[in-house]
Amino acid sequence: MKIRLDTVVKTFDTFRAVHGVSLDIESGELVALLGPSGSGKTTILRMVAGLEFPDGGAIYFGDENATDIEVRHRGVGFVFQHYALFPHMTVGENIAFGMKVSKTKRSAAEISGRVEHLLRLVQLEGLQDRFPAQISGGQRQRVALARALAVDPKVLLLDEPFGALDANVRRDLRRWLRKIHDELGITTLFVTHDQAEALDLADRVVILDKGKIVQTGTPEEVCRAPASAFVMNFLGDANRLKVTVSGEKAQIQNVTFDAPDIADGPAELFFRPADVTWREDGHGIQATIARVIDRPDSRRVLALTVDGQPIEFDAAPEFPFRADAHGFVEIRRPRVYPA
């Protein structure tokens, strides 16, 4: 099912949560809504679900205007951040709930057959008689997914699905969700504030800031060509140096960088910590090493430019650390954005 949002607006009391968002999600696509807290991503997801109604604009499911359809008739599967499993029902009863309240009557045998099938799909065979309080967080999240899938939703919506789990479980569930999505081919929209999760899982990433879409694209597109300083910063560690642009050239100390389409005046130069080479001889920006942080696969070096701006870069584990060593920072893949 294709989903289309057409200039959707939502205001809570005096706070405008979503400012005219338009977005097309193709049938069968797995899309991440990525943004910091307060960026309006969860509000958008809840409006697609029908748990909130937009103040302006429209939401289409296929060709049908779904804006005013109630959540119970919208045919979406929703997975809540904290699972929202019914605590007084067993795992099996939770999964069967949607089928039991459905208008299409199913026989008890049909329901229990489908519950078993779904438990196999989420790899929780044999747990149907446990209560939610008796299983782990990762298991609960999978039960929540099975429950959402039980009603044959046209669209699957997940709100920070792995937010409450620890790192290893998150990574496993991420890969596993991708596999389930590929098997079922169901249009899926999920919300996250974790860039790694969005890039790992999604076909397409929608980056939001302050209720607006700031960039949409495949993980490759948004990583290789961040549309703004915000996206550059949000997607991962980035160094930021103040530079001066004149004639589409950005200058810091005596080093210049291409700055296409940037107006003359002060601007900002961004680059990733991995895109730096430290040199002892005279190329690049002059800097002094201040500190080093060791990581399993590299050393993170903290340096200061001669005018006191911090730079962080990654070096090989063999990098020799000497406090106050002078040298030059050579930058690959620099990006200049207006200040």
Added chain:
Amino acid sequence: MARRILPGLPLTLGITLVYVAIIVVLPLGALIFKAASLGPEDYWRIVSSERAMASYRVTILCALAATLFNLVFGLALAWVIVRYRFPGRRFVDALVDLPFALPTAVAGIALTTLFASNGWFGAPLAAIGIKVAYTPLGIIIAMAFTSLPFIVRTVQPVLEELDPALEEAAQTLGASDMEIFLRVILPQLAPALLAGLSLSFARSLGEFGAIIFIAGNQPFETEITALLAFIRLEEYDYPASAAIASVMLFAAFTMLAVTNLLQARALRYTVKG
């Protein structure tokens, strides 16, 4: 004994046990001792006399009716106070405790005045043929009035803690409002409702002050068990009074035990395992 982190167990346990012994167990023990001074035959004759049986019937049926009324109305009241924001909400919330604070005799006199056949409520009701004061209906109203806070105050905190996401989840799964109430909300309120019901029922069984003013106290018709025990007391027939009281004690104890069992059953899903 295993070492404990928190200090003060021997002291607090000692105080608690002494307190329970003096304030609760001793009077009840004296009651049973007094009742036991009757022989089994005398005891049985007193507690199964026609007048006593009639008083049990009046007390229990009226208490049941009052509790059922409170179940519906108390749940609705708790629901409104928790779920909605309206002017005067805090005032309503405070009013709920009034039956606890008001001397029950005052409540009884006020209710009698209102529901007497010339009272504000009694007159119009009498015009359509409903007599409240000096009938079992009056007893029910007095019981319902004094035991209302139990249901509201036990259900309210549980209702406040219910996760709204559960109702949203049920909605996304296609459940109607009624289905959500019956299958998602009510089962989670059940333990608290049971607790409130049993307290409300127990209070109704034991209520005295509010009832005797409105009930009319006709033996076999509107005489409650507590009053019968009181009448025997006034006749200096202490053993008979104790015998009747022991029946009430037994009834209250059994009922609370049964509710505890039911509650444990209703809460079995919270047990980790």
